[in-house]
Amino acid sequence: MIWIFKFLIFLFYYVFVTVFLVYLYVNNAINFFELNVFSSSASAIKHSYDVIIVGGGTAGLTIAAGLKEKNVLIIEAGADFQSPNAPISSAIGRIIHNIPIATPLLQFQELFDWQYKTQPQQNACKSLTNNVSHWPMGKGIGGTQLINNMIYERGHEDDFRDWFDANTDNYNFTKDILPFYREFEEFLELSDLRSTTKVADAFVRSAPQLLDQNVIEFKLPKVIQNNGKRWSVVDSYHSWLHTSHQHMLSDAKAERILFDGDAGDIKASLKAVGIRYRKLGHLYEVRATKAVILAGGTIGTPTLLLKSGIGPENLYAQNTNKTAKKDTTKTADDPLKLKLQKHLPAVGQHLQDHVTTGLDLITLNQSLGLEPWNLYSARHLWDYFWNGNGPFTMGGCEGLGFVKTNLHESGAPDLGFMLIPMGSTIDAGVYFRRLLNINERTWKEYFQPLIATPTISILPIVLHPKSRGFISVRLTRDDDVDTVIEPRYLSHPYDIDVLVMGLKMIHKMINTPAFQTLGTSLTQRPLPGCSQYRFTSDEYWQCYAQHLTLTAYHPVGTCRMGTSQNDSVVDPSTFQVHGVDQLYICDASIMPSMPSANPQSTVGMLARKFLHSFYAHQSNSGDSSL
Known part of the structure; x- marks a missing residue:
């Protein structure tokens, strides 16, 4: 008799899982049409902003909440189902979504998750189908906080000893790192x-x-x-009064970074001036007068850089006729039908994961x-x-x-x-x-x-870990660009x-x-x-x-900070991409090494540190305090 009871409970569980996911999809579909189709504000976007942030996750929203500029645009590829801007059934949807024990049901669902998969692993993952590891990563306003296990743990003080200054004798955790953790924690509900x-x-x-x-x-x-x-930075972001003047554009995927003129000489300095994005099947362009800040994460940020022509020069073909043949067997070393804008060989390299x-x-x-x-x-x-x-x-x-x-x-x-x-x-x-x-x-x-x-x-x-992998891109048969994830586990x-x-x-x-x-x-x-x-x-x-072999879902390092353009992407003192004016990165991709804990707290710390750095280096502002 007890087994019949347990069978009925499992049947209920299966039905519950199905109904849970169907409801969330229907709820999001309603909100999507209200925010993007029926709402007149869906297309009310300016041609130019002071600052454009690509990525509405932990880093993107923490930075946006701390910006002094009011003319700010946040571009997020995922949905806005957590925001108060989403009417009708969104309140019920948030209640169901925020039940912590439902976390696994949110992972590897197209609505909430990018559903990334690695390349087949040679030395690892042999008990997984095709030796492939699934990499859940949040898609939507709130980022991976929408689907993670909600753990908050600071990194160890020795983790950051050489992140910002090669002279480790100058390092002081209490002064250089801890204040920014505390600033981020004021933004959270712990x-x-x-x-x-x-x-x-x-x-x-x-x-x-x-x-x-x-x-x-x-x-x-x-x-x-x-x-x-479940709580995410979305909740605090909307409680900051000045953020109501910012524009949040959901369901809009950034496709390219726009630069000021033709680069010509690939050694010339570039200037980022905007973003080309896709929304509802159409391409649009929007300009930034002060900064373009990439906060798309360890996979999204290098992918956007590579698609925009910033990366190792051997990845690109200067003559697009060289790649006229469409072949899905291309590897990370094959050329792309994209123009090289800036040779930065470290873009996508140094991938690490717990x-x-x-x-x-x-x-x-x-x-x-x-x-x-x-x-x-x-x-x-x-x-x-x-x-x-x-x-x-x-x-x-x-x-x-x-x-x-x-x-x-x-x-x-x-x-x-x-x-x-x-x-x-x-x-x-x-x-x-x-x-x-x-x-x-x-x-x-x-x-x-x-x-x-x-x-x-x-x-x-x-x-x-000492194993190092990479992120790259390759052409598909329909001339789209796919992301290649090769962690080289073990x-x-x-x-x-x-x-x-x-x-x-x-x-x-x-x-x-x-x-x-x-x-x-x-x-x-x-x-x-x-x-x-x-x-x-x-x-x-x-x-x-x-x-x-399993992932702990903590990939970092694909746009690592450092002083040399040969083995790093971002200047640790300014968070600016080497040789590209007005282009900044702040997310887990810039970590030179793994923190000794879940990286979300460190992402928030970096976001607060970025804000101080950003204003300290602005020529029109002598005040670095926020």
């Missing part, structure tokens, strides 16, 4: 977790029981929430109450909507750990842990399997037998060594008294492709990491 499981307590208590001097801290994270609801593994690695002998048949109850609904508490406030991660191993020379931690109090099999393959792109063999032989078993994941994270042995160390520490962790009260053990079934190695041996863990 909260403690309002609901945790027994595993979270065991995770924190296990740290001293490991008796490992390399352990820095195990803790519960802060989250960006307001009364248990890589992880360990999905469903740990089993329990008791339930945490997060199964669909336990979760969907009147009590939990009441707790969430009335009190802002309960499991519906959970965004996915309820524990963070930081470890300094002997593999890393910096004082910053190099091994991290994320505690996920549920397994990917909790929905019996309805949704999570597709989101993670787990291949057929791995699902059937490894994950499917775990459906009836309570599982959790403690994910080891390489905080400072191409450096250091990254594998850190993951193996993390997996071995997890094995030790679950045998501490804190975890043993929950009956924890490793999933004993060997991962397909690794059964030839002795279970829990270093060779097994190396194979395991190379098969079940």
Whole structure:
């Protein structure tokens, strides 16, 4: 009888997921037509603005809110379903969208997510279909804050030692970095977790029981929430009175940066004067008199630069006739039917990501109450909507750990842990399997037998990976331009060594008294492709990491800051693109290296630092204070 009940709950879950997504799509369609078709303000855009910001995410909106200029345009490719400007059903849509536990349902949905995919990986992702990793990244006003796990964690002070000054002796975290974190935090709603499981307590208590001097801290994270609801920079942006004079253009994709005249000599200095964008199938151009600020993220920003002719010269054909043949087998080294404007070889290079593994690695002998048949109850609904508490406030991660191993020379931690109090099999393959792109063999032989078993994941994270990838572009058959994402996961042995160390520490962790009260053990079934190695041996863990390779969704570095035009894109003192006047970048793409934490907080810190730099370097303003 109990299995019939559970089957009915799973059926309800499947129907709920479908209805949830259909409603959000219908809601957005209504708002789209109101804002873009029926509204007379949809086309009320000026020909020229003081400042144009490309990207309405964390960086873009934080910068916009801090600008003194009122004549500002924000161009965002995604929808405006979170904004008060969206009438009719938007309020109900926001209520549903902002339920934290619904976070996975928002990822890899075309409405909210760019649905990026990597190239097939040679050294990693062997348990994923075609060795391809899915990279969710938010699309819409609010950016990735619309679909992320809401974790807020500052980076370690040693992370930024050489970001802004090559002379590290001059570095002072308290003066150079911390004030800008605090300014950004005034722009946020930060909260403690309002609901945790027994595993979270065991995770924190296990740290001293490991008796490992390399352990820095195990803790519960802060989250960006307001009364248990998802919160994003959109909410604060609209509360700033002066932003009402700014123009926010949603559902408009930037296609090219406009420059002042023909570059001619590719060594000549350029000046960015506007943006060409596409909206409702039509191309438009808009001008900027003071600045064009790119805040499109680690993938969007280099893609726009490359499409605009700023990048490595071997990517472009000076004669468009050379690329008359349309061939989808082109690689990142093939020429484009675009004109080179500025040779900057580092555009798209130095791609880094927090890589992880360990999905469903740990089993329990008791339930945490997060199964669909336990979760969907009147009590939990009441707790969430009335009190802002309960499991519906959970965004996915309820524990963070930081470890300094002997593999890393910096004082910053190099091994991290994320505690996920549920397994990917909790929905019996309805949704999570597709989101993670787990291949057929791995699902059937490894994950499917775990459906009836309570599982959790403690994910080891390489905080400072040495593998480097790239972002590039290539022509399609219809002469459009596709983005190529090649992270080259685990191409450096250091990254594998850190993951193996993390997996071995997890094995030790679950045998501490804190975890043993929950009956924890490793999933004993060997991962397909690794059964030839002795279970829990270093060779097994190396194979395991190379098969079940996962992204922590934190790519950075594709337009890195630095002083040399040969290996960087942005001047760290001004945030200006090398050799291009009035063109600035401020988002995760400019980070020269990975922070030792979720990068969203650092993106906000950079946005506030940019504002100070921007006004300090404006010739018409001697006041750098905001």
